[in-house]
Amino acid sequence: MTYLAKIEQLNSADLAAYRPLILDGDPVGLIWRDNLARLRDHGLDLRDDGDRLIWYAPADFAARNAILAELAQALAAEGYVRGWRNEQLPLLANLHRPVRALIERAAAPVIGVCGYGVHINGTTTRDGVPHMWIARRATTKSVEPGKLDQIAAGGIPYGISVFANLIKESDEEAAIPEALARQARPVGIISYTAQTENGIRADTLYNYDLELPPDFRPHNRDGEVGEFLCLPLDEIARLVRDSDAFKQNSAVVVIDYLIRHGYLKPDDTPDYPALCRGIHRRHPQMHS
Amino acid sequence: MTYLAKIEQLNSADLAAYRPLILDGDPVGLIWRDNLARLRDHGLDLRDDGDRLIWYAPADFAARNAILAELAQALAAEGYVRGWRNEQLPLLANLHRPVRALIERAAAPVIGVCGYGVHINGTTTRDGVPHMWIARRATTKSVEPGKLDQIAAGGIPYGISVFANLIKESDEEAAIPEALARQARPVGIISYTAQTENGIRADTLYNYDLELPPDFRPHNRDGEVGEFLCLPLDEIARLVRDSDAFKQNSAVVVIDYLIRHGYLKPDDTPDYPALCRGIHRRHPQMHS
Numbered sequence: 185m186t187y188l189a190k191i192e193q194l195n196s197a198d199l200a201a202y203r204p205l206i207l208d209g210d211p212v213g214l215i216w217r218d219n220l221a222r223l224r225d226h227g228l229d230l231r232d233d234g235d236r237l238i239w240y241a242p243a244d245f246a247a248r249n250a251i252l253a254e255l256a257q258a259l260a261a262e263g264y265v266r267g268w269r270n271e272q273l274p275l276l277a278n279l280h281r282p283v284r285a286l287i288e289r290a291a292a293p294v295i296g297v298c299g300y301g302v303h304i305n306g307t308t309t310r311d312g313v314p315h316m317w318i319a320r321r322a323t324t325k326s327v328e329p330g331k332l333d334q335i336a337a338g339g340i341p342y343g344i345s346v347f348a349n350l351i352k353e354s355d356e357e358a359a360i361p362e363a364l365a366r367q368a369r370p371v372g373i374i375s376y377t378a379q380t381e382n383g384i385r386a387d388t389l390y391n392y393d394l395e396l397p398p399d400f401r402p403h404n405r406d407g408e409v410g411e412f413l414c415l416p417l418d419e420i421a422r423l424v425r426d427s428d429a430f431k432q433n434s435a436v437v438v439i440d441y442l443i444r445h446g447y448l449k450p451d452d453t454p455d456y457p458a459l460c461r462g463i464h465r466r467h468p469q470m471h472s
Numbered sequence: 473m474t475y476l477a478k479i480e481q482l483n484s485a486d487l488a489a490y491r492p493l494i495l496d497g498d499p500v501g502l503i504w505r506d507n508l509a510r511l512r513d514h515g516l517d518l519r520d521d522g523d524r525l526i527w528y529a530p531a532d533f534a535a536r537n538a539i540l541a542e543l544a545q546a547l548a549a550e551g552y553v554r555g556w557r558n559e560q561l562p563l564l565a566n567l568h569r570p571v572r573a574l575i576e577r578a579a580a581p582v583i584g585v586c587g588y589g590v591h592i593n594g595t596t597t598r599d600g601v602p603h604m605w606i607a608r609r610a611t612t613k614s615v616e617p618g619k620l621d622q623i624a625a626g627g628i629p630y631g632i633s634v635f636a637n638l639i640k641e642s643d644e645e646a647a648i649p650e651a652l653a654r655q656a657r658p659v660g661i662i663s664y665t666a667q668t669e670n671g672i673r674a675d676t677l678y679n680y681d682l683e684l685p686p687d688f689r690p691h692n693r694d695g696e697v698g699e700f701l702c703l704p705l706d707e708i709a710r711l712v713r714d715s716d717a718f719k720q721n722s723a724v725v726v727i728d729y730l731i732r733h734g735y736l737k738p739d740d741t742p743d744y745p746a747l748c749r750g751i752h753r754r755h756p757q758m759h760s
Contacts, residue, residue, distance in 0.1 A: 278742070278745065279738075280742035345739045346738040346739050347737070347738070347739055369733070369734035370731075370734045370736070370737055370738055371731070371732050371733075371734060372731050372732060372748045373744070373745050373748045373749075375745065375749070388745050390738045390744075443658075443659070443660050444659050444660060444732055445657070445659075446657035446658045446659060448658070449635070449658055450567075450634040450635070450658055450678050451633045451634050451635055454566070454568035455760065456661070456678075457566065457661050457663065457676050457760045458759070458760045460660045460661045460752060461661075461663070461752040461754060464748060464749045464752060466749060468756075471746065472743060472745045472746045
């Protein structure tokens with residue numbers, strides 16, 4: 185395959201089939217046209233405003249959450265929402281804006297809640313050859329079990345800073361000591377819009393690079409990683425391009441790394457500008 | 473100001489006022505609605521195809537170029553095209569696609585020819601502090617004279633590879649020896665759509681990072697640089713954000729550098745995702 189095909193594969197949602205959900209003036213989600221009647225049937229007061237949908241929600245935070253909890257439970261009872269997580273995700277325009285409401289994670293794609301994550305490219309040099317540490321996800325993970333992933337990565341819960349979450353995930357997933365994790369350097373984002381069976385995942389991942397000492401060995405503490413591998417970057421690039429070994433979004437984090445570190449060269453890569461732009465997909469009406 | 477405002481400033485074209493120009497099936501330019509009647513009046517056979525405009529040009533390369541040369545001369549005679557350069561720019565979909573026709577550079581915005589450039593971030597460390605080498609453009613330059621710019625940068629003429637052009641510009645503009653210039657590492661692109669007085673500049677710049685030895689001193693050979701400065705990166709960042717000292721697109725190349733090297737931090741930068749995406753603007757109907 186090509187790197188571009190990997191990026192396209194992750195951006196499986198047809199954006200024309202989605203309209204931004206506005207709450208308190210902020211775009212906080214993306215509603216699939218196939219879900220609109222269903223949401224209204226379950227009592228969500230969604231009103232048309234040109235290309236946007238405005239939720240006329242109660243002002244009270246708890247009252248909003250109760251409406252969304254009832255909605256999620258009803259959709260789960262119907263079998264439309266599966267894999268209940270018992271974890272609340274915030275509706276918010278971005279990490280620097282207030283949380284407007286909460287919804288059960290399994291039902292988040294129905295509202296198209298924007299998700300945020302942090303991913304660390306952990307690299308080291310062996311015998312003069314650049315290597316990358318990679319985690320194989322535990323076979324018990326609900327999303328893409330057994331796939332290859334960054335050495336540490338995870339969703340950003342509301343109220344924790346991006347960097348604090350990086351320190352936390354580095355410890356839990358790979359036992360990276362805090363002093364070492366603090367050397368991680370922010371290097372940009374990837375974002376994408378993936379179709380799920382009942383809506384969209386519109387995620388923004390904050391990427392960091394971390395150079396690890398040659399004698400460092402990660403080990404997992406939280407049961408989310410099956411094993412760690414340390415592979416030459418050329419081999420990582422080949423796996424990303426020519427196999428489905430990597431988790432889909434983690435593959436695109438690697439593509440971003442390969443662009444930034446000169447492994448992809450403009451003269452040899454006809455779709456170089458398309459790759460650079462393709463790693464940052466977003467619905468045109470979402471602000472950030 | 474903010475970094476985001478600098479990016480917005482450069483993207484001054486209203487994309488809704490532009491339609492892609494198709495030639496031999498490839499999008500090769502962007503036609504401003506204010507120019508459409510003018511181009512047709514001057515004999516360009518432009519036909520509507522939904523949101524696109526198809527140029528029914530003669531098959532012969534020389535015949536096409538003759539039509540565009542006549543057009544450019546007529547527009548110059550009317551005073552609509554100014555600053556004749558006596559330099560031909562290619563109409564092509566990207567650097568890896570065939571050239572479809574040529575047009576005088578001064579008239580290129582009228583067709584909205586896509587431009588390509590190469591920019592080098594030349595950095596070094598002084599007393600443990602990261603510095604960047606910056607060129608002040610000669611006061612005789614026709615575009616943004618006297619403004620600050622990367623140590624070496626330039627448009628990519630058709631038929632020269634991106635890397636060969638980097639070697640050439642490094643020598644001409646800053647006397648960087650070829651062996652040193654070859655250590656430059658490709659790190660991505662920026663792209664933007666800038667309104668000019670008679671059309672659009674839709675450019676893609678290929679960016680490279682080059683670490684320079686502490687004792688290296690650039691000097692100019694081609695008269696295009698007034699002086700070179702070596703400034704701490706914090707000072708460069710301040711100049712980009714709070715002044716108009718930098719050439720507009722060169723300022724955005726610096727913003728890209730600041731993102732990739734961790735000078736901008738997600739937790740301190742509410743518009744971080746918007747910055748990461750904003751440096752890659754493009755008309756939605758242009759492929760690459």
